Amino acid sequence: MSDDLSPAELDHFRQRAISQPLVTHLYTADPSAHVFEGRLYVYPSHDIEGGVPFDDLGSHFCMEDYHVFRQDTPMSAPVDCGVALHIKDVPWAEKQMWAPDAAYKNGQYYLYFPAKRADGLFQIGVAVSNRPEGPFKAEVEAIVGSYSIDPAVLRDEDGAYYMAFGGLWGGQLQSYRDNAYAQTNAEPADDEPALGPRIARLSDDMKQFAEPSREIVILDEHGQPLRAGDHARRYFEGPWLHKYRGKYYLSYSTGNTHLLCYATADNVYGPYTWQGVILTPVVGWTTHHSIVAFDGKWWLYYHDALLSDGVTHLRSIKVTELRYDDDGRIETLHPYGK
Numbered sequence: 637m638s639d640d641l642s643p644a645e646l647d648h649f650r651q652r653a654i655s656q657p658l659v660t661h662l663y664t665a666d667p668s669a670h671v672f673e674g675r676l677y678v679y680p681s682h683d684i685e686g687g688v689p690f691d692d693l694g695s696h697f698c699m700e701d702y703h704v705f706r707q708d709t710p711m712s713a714p715v716d717c718g719v720a721l722h723i724k725d726v727p728w729a730e731k732q733m734w735a736p737d738a739a740y741k742n743g744q745y746y747l748y749f750p751a752k753r754a755d756g757l758f759q760i761g762v763a764v765s766n767r768p769e770g771p772f773k774a775e776v777e778a779i780v781g782s783y784s785i786d787p788a789v790l791r792d793e794d795g796a797y798y799m800a801f802g803g804l805w806g807g808q809l810q811s812y813r814d815n816a817y818a819q820t821n822a823e824p825a826d827d828e829p830a831l832g833p834r835i836a837r838l839s840d841d842m843k844q845f846a847e848p849s850r851e852i853v854i855l856d857e858h859g860q861p862l863r864a865g866d867h868a869r870r871y872f873e874g875p876w877l878h879k880y881r882g883k884y885y886l887s888y889s890t891g892n893t894h895l896l897c898y899a900t901a902d903n904v905y906g907p908y909t910w911q912g913v914i915l916t917p918v919v920g921w922t923t924h925h926s927i928v929a930f931d932g933k934w935w936l937y938y939h940d941a942l943l944s945d946g947v948t949h950l951r952s953i954k955v956t957e958l959r960y961d962d963d964g965r966i967e968t969l970h971p972y973g974k
């Protein structure tokens with residue numbers, strides 16, 4: 637949704653909002669929620685006003701660190717566990733710590749995060765801790781073969797871990813084909829297949845890809861790849877993978893149409909088939925989420941920009957219950973009512 641909203645419009649959305657900001661002493665966005673040690677840990681971006689002018693590449697999203705938040709239940713007040721990782725402690729990264737995710741394996745916690753290198757290209761790094769809240773120690777180099785933004789890690793039931801990632805425009809995904817960068821690469825034409833997110837299995841030590849990443853293809857109802865011009869459905873950024881009743885669910889943002897939608901598959905690599913909308917537009921340009929099960933219910937963590945009166949790069953994380961129907965379809969949520 638556009639961030640040019642009048643005070644009356646902002647009031648209207650505030651009165652109808654289905655949930656309130658979880659954190660009000662900081663701006664937070666892109667929440668990745670996980671259950672570790674029986675409690676909820678939320679790994680968001682930490683939005684700041686860095687004084688960087690707005691541009692179409694998202695340079696004004698100039699975040700410098702991550703805070704981790706802990707909750708006893710999705711509805712309880714989060715505890716700010718403090719700075720988990722700062723960009724000054726990441727040898728390969730220069731700026732723009734965007735949407736992170738986390739995973740647990742064998743007594744260690746792994747924080748995955750995108751950031752820009754000095755040459756202006758995004759890569760994805762990993763940092764390790766023995767506590768879910770950190771502090772995390774970054775590896776010296778980014779993950780080999782990683783690029784673009786928005787890592788999301790799924791632990792499958794057989795113990796394998798997969799990372800989905802990628803984002804268009806400022807996220808640079810359109811500059812890559814077959815894992816190779818060229819400045820001349822661009823988004824496909826409207827009638828060509830859309831670019832999908834990337835996916836790779838993680839190595840046993842969780843610090844590298846175990847294989848070159850491959851593209852996730854998202855099909856329409858006729859079994860055809862979504863077209864690049866299908867802006868209401870095609871992948872843009874912010875992937876999330878979860879499993880429900882044995883099926884893989886890939887959910888994501890459609891970017892310039894501001895929807896969170898989802899697609900399902902029988903195989904983690906896809907192809908996925910587009911199914912529907914999870915969340916209609918929020919206040920602010922971006923929409924980004926995670927889905928987590930807690931105590932027998934499912935929860936959607938998301939963000940909007942109401943707390944900052946609609947400033948797109950000053951967002952607040954929120955949570956609301958997510959429901960499936962008997963066929964496993966996710967019911968569409970409207971952040972400010974219908």
Ligand code: FUB
Nearest residue numbers: 697734735873874922924
């Ligand atoms: O927070 C910076 C970027 O905005 C994220 O990486 C995108 O998913 C969007 O939410």
